[in-house]
Amino acid sequence: MKYNLFQTILMVTKYSMYTFMAVVLTMSTLLADSVSGQAKSVKDVFIELDFKRGSLDQILHGIEAQTDFRFFYTDESLSNQAEVKLSQKQGTVADYLLEISSQTGVHFRQINQTISISRGKGQQATPIEVIINKEQIGVSGRVLDENGEGLPGATIVEKGTTNGTITDMDGNFKLEVTQGATLLVSFVGYEMKEVPLNGRTSFEISLNPDFTSLEEVVVVGYGSVKKEDLTGSVAQVELAEVKDIPANSVEQVLQGRAAGLQIINTSQDPGAGATVRIRGGSSLRGSNSPLVVVDGFPLGDAGDLKQVNPADIESVEILKDASASAIYGSRGANGVIIITTRKAKTGKTNISVRQQVTMSQFTSELNLWRNPALMAQLSNEARENGGFPPFYIGETSPSGIYYPSVGELASGEWPHNTRWDEIVFRDRPISNNTTVSISSSNERTNFNLSANYFTDRGVYIEDNYDKLNYNLNIGHKVFDNFKVTFTNILTRGKRNNNGGLAYWRNPIFPVYDEDGDYYLFNNNDFGHPVAITENRKNENKTLDVLSFLDAEWKVTPSLTLTSRLNYKFGHSISDVYQPKRFSEAGQFNNGAASINNWQLNTLVSETFANYTKLLGKHELTATLGHSYQYDEIRSSSLTAYDFVNETLQNENMGAGNPELNDIGNGLSETRLVSGIFRATYAYDNRYLLTFTSRADGSSKFGENNKWAYFPSGAVSWKLHEESFMAGQGLFDQLKLRASYGISGNQGIAPYQTLSRYGISNYYNDGAWITAIGPGLEVGRTGQNGIEVLWGGIPNPDLRWETTAQVDYGVDFAVFDSRLRVTFDYYKKETDDLLQQRILPLSSGYDRMWINNGSIVNQGVELTLDGDIIAKKDFTFGATLIYYRNRNEVTDLGNAEQSGLITDANTGMQFQYSGNSIEMFRGFPNLLAIGQPLNVFYGYKVDGIVQTLEEGVEAGLEGDLAQPGEYKYIDINGDDIIDEDDRTIIGDPNPDFMASLNLSLSYKNFDLSVFFNGVFGNDVLNTQAFNQPSLTPFRWTPDNPTNDYPSLRDGRQVKFSDWWLEDGSFVRVQNLNMGYTFELPQEIKARVFMNAANLYTFSKFKGYDPEVGMDGRYWGGYPRLSKWTLGTNITF
Incomplete structure (x- = not known):
């Protein structure tokens, strides 16, 4: 019933769009005819x-x-x-x-x-x-800026009329006017000039900059405001600085460009996303991603940024404090990223073609075994130290694989030394990015259409991502005070992913055996990269459609009503086939195939009014509105096992064993109803006050806490407008800001307040079993048994996470506004954290969602933006950004509810965070009261044990006391090394982040370089023991080092600070140079070269110190540098 209703709504919306287009065409015709009469x-x-x-x-x-x-x-x-x-x-x-x-x-x-x-x-x-019909004469001329250059797009209007035109690309204009008229010449950021004809018909008009009107307009929720009138903390990204970056996603463009914005790119695979945070994480189990708003539509979290082509973006604003983000209520606790796409400018038709070709290559050499004899020698040493027989002795192993001796390898008698990286990786893959756009407008109608095709070729063979994006925007002024705008954005993506191939595979193994079949070294060889590529399927296709319909009615010069209808459709389908011979899942199940479908429908309806009134020195602006959002997610999955024939893979799921088929589907619906209010009062352009309130009602929460209210307030004082500041000669601008507000987070799955009934199939003890019952959430399969969690107990008191934030800021400009500074201090506290409570067995359930815990984030942000040299033909500027955030877990509830563990030495209470790591057989990260998020918890090491006596004296026993082992520190002094000797050993959170952008231009040539850095964080290097380049530094009786242990198979590894490294780095993130040609016929052409990820300065021993929020490094391959050549032609 509900689904049919939703389909009806979509159908009505579709035909409404047809009607809208018909109205646009009809009105254009009628209006065109109406002005032609006498x-x-x-x-x-x-x-x-x-x-x-x-x-x-x-x-x-x-x-x-x-x-x-x-x-x-x-x-x-x-x-x-x-x-x-x-x-x-x-x-x-x-x-x-x-x-x-x-x-x-x-x-x-x-x-x-x-x-x-x-x-x-x-x-x-x-x-x-x-x-009426006064005699017309033709006038012409050119409008120039302060440097004598032509001003394209300047407006020339006959005074007292609406008769006018705009200048072309060179600043030229022609216009028919009445005899004796006066021309009004204007351009954004310049003083208007009145030019009487006085019998002349040709003019050269120079405009002077209007420094009082140069304030940028910043988009905020449900409106815009001049930057100098902001009371909240909002960062605006200068897109001119990033226009040539070879990025296929917005987060790549924004990294390091705004104070308070943290973006981490841990994967370089084609189509991979990034982690985005604004002013730290505010939730333990809920979402920490900021809300993304595109052209007024609340799109979703940062993962949806891939739906926007960076070339289509007009402006990006980052709402950071509660005063700015509270207008989005329950979705504003993590900050808001507002994106405004390009619209056509008034004037003639423009066509633009942009082409980028990018070559990728590793920034460093791969750390691999290039000497098989040395590898074999050290492998034998490690096995013998562990009490195991060596492999490389020239004998056949029990699995039937012959392992040559060290001598055979050293002499070349063994013929194979396979460089798997040359087989697995492409050599300098080429990617293409093409964007074509056309825009046109007149007094009534404007449209902008762009199409982008992006092909990203990963360094792994058969690792590809293709994306097609188009953006259509049409605006029509039906009447002088009524405008309708329609936007449609479509993105289609296709990803082939091999899952990461084993380029570190043993070099003594060939690709094929003597019979031409894949060379497999035992029956469980699931890492043969060629076999995987040629036999496994892993494909994902996505389709995203965004449609916006806006109607804006300017009822009076003071009152504007806006109504929006937004629709989002998302669809994803993934096809995976695991073959019998070359994958663990395939062999275990005699072939495994799965098809997963996911579909999203979102409908958002918003109506709001903006009112502005100026009475003398008093200015009042108010926004009042209503919002309704409906989300529906449908999912289905089909998994088949035990295939008789693998030829068609998952194109013929019926070839699997029907008794083992696993079929699943799901449906979830959520609704969010909101009331919106914001009022801003300004007195004499000096004192500004903003109050914002939003009421949200969410279906995710129980009847007792369905609604929540999120108020905020902010004040600012423009000291430079005060009379006592006149003549002081230092500050061109000086403004103080302060704000306080509350925002929320509803980032959990729906239905957690209701009783839930679940069903799942799982494999156990050689048979498939169906589990069914109230609250079944997880059935984990595997050869070692299963774990079934029962978490369906309802909690009608479940409520919102709430974040209260205070912000103090100062903005000032000096040296004729050539140096602009913004500084903010903030502190935000999140309460009622959403967590899962551990329940007693007598309840019949394992866990339930509750509100329990608090986190505090506080920090400072500093932005210095300077025009160091500003001449007619030469400019040089610099932008420095500094950002420091410190977080602390202040409450996790009681031990019974949250399953807290108490540290034996300090009494600190904590939970384990994230997943365990098998090599340590434990959890390295904690959520600990009084500590930052995800701190590392383990043993401290004081070098390497040199003698057995030294090991025993240190409290070590058995193998741990042997020479060459880690010398763990006895923290509690009981002469025994055990779990009670663990303590906080590191922090994955950086002390601060900084970036520096340097840019210069000389005439038509421009050059910029961008540095980005992270400082003071610890990184867990899980690959520290697996790097061939470090093995020469190992402990041996002849090399009694205190830095690197002996090689030993079967070592009892304890997680310690030996595995932690300094993750600080400074990266030359972008180097860009370009030249702009001014050609005849108003054609402009630009050629540019961009180098991304040129070099990284770091002490980290792995490939790349840029890791996730938990600070764990898993290896992979070196970061890619990208070399791009591009052209942009506009005519």
């Missing part, structure tokens, strides 16, 4: 108004609705006139205008079909002046 005097046009009194705006709109006349104010304050009484229902337009003039004192001047309204100049002023 102008008439207001004294000759009769109309009928069906009201006896009304405001000036109301009466004028009534006249415009029945005639071709268009009114405009020369003084906006005239729109606030009192009501006008009308004495007649029918009459000429002039009759009505005379009545208005007699009651308000305003003056009307008609030039053809345009009527201007101004204040009367005394009692002798003529109420109505009519000028």
